[in-house]
Amino acid sequence: MNNPLLLLIILPVSLFLGLIFAYDMSRVVYTCPKCGKRFRAKWYKYLLSGHYGKDKVLRCPKCKTRQLCVVSYDQKL
Numbered sequence: 686m687n688n689p690l691l692l693l694i695i696l697p698v699s700l701f702l703g704l705i706f707a708y709d710m711s712r713v714v715y716t717c718p719k720c721g722k723r724f725r726a727k728w729y730k731y732l733l734s735g736h737y738g739k740d741k742v743l744r745c746p747k748c749k750t751r752q753l754c755v756v757s758y759d760q761k762l
């Protein structure tokens with residue numbers, strides 16, 4: 686990896702893919718199992734929180750409890 690031209694290509698592409706990934710993640714709707722609140726997780730929270738498959742440990746904005754939230758497949762709030 687001493688080719689600067691290769692780095693010039695890889696860097697923007699990986700940055701671009703990272704942005705798409707973050708954008709995609711911020712659109713995912715989770716449902717709180719306790720109160721049924723549907724919410725979107727911020728992309729940085731998505732990256733920081735633990736996950737079990739598609740479900741994630743997130744803090745519910747309504748009841749403020751941290752728990753395993755289920756992905757809503759219809760993606761409607």
Ligand SMILES: [Zn+2]
Nearest residue numbers: 717720745748
């Ligand atoms: Zn809740």
